[in-house]
Amino acid sequence: MLFAATSPATTDSSSAFSGVTNFFDSSYFSAFVKLMILFAVALYAAMVFWTWKDARRRIDDPVIVGVCVATAVCFPFVGVLIYLILRPPEYLADVHERELEIRAMERRLGADSTCPYCRNPAEASFLSCPHCGTKLKQACRRCKAPLDPTWRLCPYCETVATTLPQQPERPRRGAGQRTTTEA
C-alpha cells in the first residue's frame, strides 16, 4: 500500500482494488519482478556451477560429470535436486585415502596373513598352512592357542611355551631293576 500511495496513478483512492491494480501496473512492481528474475537467474547459474564443482570432486568419469551438469542446465533447480539425490556419497579424495589406509593395513598384517612358503592366505590363528601343510605356529600345551615362535609364554593361560619338541619319557632302569629284584 505504501507503493500504491506513492505511485502517480493513484487518483481514485475510493476503490481498494484499484490501489492493488495500480501497484501491479506501477514501475515499482516491474522493477521488483526484474530484480526477482535477476536473482533467479543468478541462483540458477550458481547452482549449475556448484553442480559442476561438486560432481568433479565426486565422479571420476568426465562424461558422467557432463551429464550431471547438463541435467542442472536443462532442468533449472529441479536438476540440481535430482543430482543431490543421485550423487555419490563420498569425495574421490576420501575414497582414495581409504584405499591407501586399507592397503597399508594389509601390508602391516602381511606377515600373518600369508604363508611364508607358498604365499597363500593364512589367518593368524592357523597352526598349519591349509595349502602346503607347513607348520606355521605351535599350539599352547594347555589351552591350545596358537603361539608366535618368539613368545616365551602363552598370553592366554600363562603356560611357559616349549619351542623344543618334548623328549619321549624313557622307562627308568633303576626302578625297573628294583622291582625285578624285589619280585
Ligand SMILES: [Zn+2]
Ligand atoms: Zn603354505
Ligand SMILES: [Zn+2]
Ligand atoms: Zn595357553
